[in-house]
Amino acid sequence: MDEFTACTLLCIEDGPLADEALITEVATTTAVPEDAVRLALRPVLDRLAGLGLVETVAE
Amino acid sequence: MTLSSLDIDEVCRRLRGAGIAIRTGPFTFRIRSPIPPVAIGFAFLYADYPLVDGREFIDFDVHLAFGVGLRRWIRPQVRFCYDGMSPFEPLPVGHAVPLLEWAMNWCISSQAHQYLILHAAVIERDGMAAILPAPPGSGKSTLCAGLMSRGWRLLSDELTLISPNDLSITSLCRPVSLKNQSLSVIQAFEPGARFSEVTHDTVKGAVSHMKVPRSHLDRIMQRAKPAWVVFPKYVKDAEARLTDRSRASSMLELGRNAFNYTLLGRTGFEPLADVVSASDCHDFEYGRLDDAVAVFDSLAAARRQ
Numbered sequence: 001m002d003e004f005t006a007c008t009l010l011c012i013e014d015g016p017l018a019d020e021a022l023i024t025e026v027a028t029t030t031a032v033p034e035d036a037v038r039l040a041l042r043p044v045l046d047r048l049a050g051l052g053l054v055e056t057v058a059e
Numbered sequence: 060m061t062l063s064s065l066d067i068d069e070v071c072r073r074l075r076g077a078g079i080a081i082r083t084g085p086f087t088f089r090i091r092s093p094i095p096p097v098a099i100g101f102a103f104l105y106a107d108y109p110l111v112d113g114r115e116f117i118d119f120d121v122h123l124a125f126g127v128g129l130r131r132w133i134r135p136q137v138r139f140c141y142d143g144m145s146p147f148e149p150l151p152v153g154h155a156v157p158l159l160e161w162a163m164n165w166c167i168s169s170q171a172h173q174y175l176i177l178h179a180a181v182i183e184r185d186g187m188a189a190i191l192p193a194p195p196g197s198g199k200s201t202l203c204a205g206l207m208s209r210g211w212r213l214l215s216d217e218l219t220l221i222s223p224n225d226l227s228i229t230s231l232c233r234p235v236s237l238k239n240q241s242l243s244v245i246q247a248f249e250p251g252a253r254f255s256e257v258t259h260d261t262v263k264g265a266v267s268h269m270k271v272p273r274s275h276l277d278r279i280m281q282r283a284k285p286a287w288v289v290f291p292k293y294v295k296d297a298e299a300r301l302t303d304r305s306r307a308s309s310m311l312e313l314g315r316n317a318f319n320y321t322l323l324g325r326t327g328f329e330p331l332a333d334v335v336s337a338s339d340c341h342d343f344e345y346g347r348l349d350d351a352v353a354v355f356d357s358l359a360a361a362r363r364q
Contacts, residue, residue, distance in 0.1 A: 004328040005321055012311050051332055052307030 003044045011053045019045045020057045063106040071098040078120075080111035084231045084279055085220075086171070087111045088163060092123035092155070094137060100156035100255050100268075104234045107273050119166035123155055141166065150261075157258050157266045160236060164217055167231070168318040174220040174229065175327045176318040181214040181228055182206050184359040187286035188228045190219050190338070192316040195263070198293025198345070201241040204269055205348035206355055208249035213275045214283060223323070223330045226337065227282035232275055234268035242267055248348050286362055288313065288340045297346035299354045309340035 001009075010025055011017055017025075023041060027034040048054045062081060065073070073079045078091035079101075089111075090101060111117070119141070126136030126149050136149035139162040146165060150158055168176055179192035180203040189211075193199040200216045207213040215231040222229065234255070237245055242265065245252055253270040288309050289301075313331055314320050320327045339358070345351040 001321065002324040002328075005324045008311070008314055008328060009321065012314050016307055016311070047332075051310060051335070052305060053310065 003041060004047070007041070007044055007048055008053065011048070016053055016055065018055045018057045019049065022054055060110050061107050062102060062110060064110070065102075067098065067102055070102045071095060074098050074101070078122075080113075080115070080117055081105055081108045082111050083108055083233055085229055086118045086167065086231075087115060088166070089117045089120045090123075090159070091121070092159075093125065094123055094152060094155045096153075096256075097123050097137075097155045097159055101159065103253075104255055104268055104270055107271075107276050119163070119170075121159070121162050121166065123159060123162070125152065139165075154258055154261050156255055157236070157261055157263075157268070160234065160268060163233065167218055167220075171220065172319050172322060173222075175223055175320070175323060175330050177219040177221065177313060178217070178316045178318060179219040179313075180216045181219040181283075182211040183214055183228075183230075183281075183283040184211050184355075185363060186281075186283055187359065187362055188214060188283035189287040189289055189355065189358070190228075190285060190313075190334070191289055191291050192219075192313055193291050198241070198291055200236055200238075201244055201293065201348070202291050202345070202351055204235045204237060204241075204245045204252070205248055206352060207235070207272075207275065208245075208252065209352045209356075211355065212278060213271060218318075221285070221330050221334060222282075223326050226285060226330055226333055228285060229282055230279050232271050232279045234270060236266060236268055238266050239264045244348065245269065285334045285338050287358060288335065288338045289343045290341070291343045291345065291351075294344050294346055297344050299345045299347070299350035300343070301354050301358075302342045304340045304342050306335045306340055309338075310335040 023037050027037045049056045075093045078089045080089040122140040124138045125131050130136040135152040137152045137155040138145050138149045139147050179190050180199045181190050191199050203216045216235040220229040254267045257267045259265045
């Protein structure tokens, strides 16, 4: 599953999320360090924030 | 040549044998069944659909067979067979006509992944489409049937097919499934509407299908662009009330109602985001079809200005 679908499905399941909550959930699920997830998901999170699906908290 | 060019005896004979192939929108179906009520229902509901000759590719081969063993004779059953599979549990043979419709829907929703497929009715006015996603029992098909009786064109009452590359919505234009009280509501609202025989005691209650008027079928190849996403809810005797809904919440709900969002991945994400961005999104509560039609007509009028 690609990162756009995965993140949207988390939002569908839990409702709109803060980006940090989403990063934590992905990091926990995939056992990847949060910093790496944050870096990898940055473009995805920006796009989802533009659509109003996530709230931007992370710097 | 349409199915109506065959008399009912010929329809029965062909369905018992090699089957009859028809086109509905972008898809071709071959239907086979030895069950007489299937022939009667099929001949009635699909009379105006074009026949497909034997040289064309058939997308879906739908076979409704009698139950096996004792179920051929004792409390007889009908089985839906597709490519050697029986994806559904057998049903009482009296449910064969609605099963035909459910089977055709299943074929599309489980395999037509060239489209992003939403579980939603969709209707059109002036080239603009209103997508109506809602769970069963929310009045989606009733609203759809009411609107198509008052100048809106039916694209589908069940499956919204969105092309990922240009967001156009393809018409299926298949019979509209109506259940329980919806039947009498539409019969009273549109006395000219024609229905298949009512099947009682299905998992969805009493079910009948409304035949699609010829004028809608004549435009079946005309696509539409998404303009509205409206989440309808029927509330007895309620005043019609249209309220704005956020695009984010609408996108999540559409994703939840998509058959193949997960399968398509980013190919589904992008058109879903674009559909929501291009559409006005609303919740809509209604208790009377006349009021609902007036609200939808005002939406169309506002877009025209």
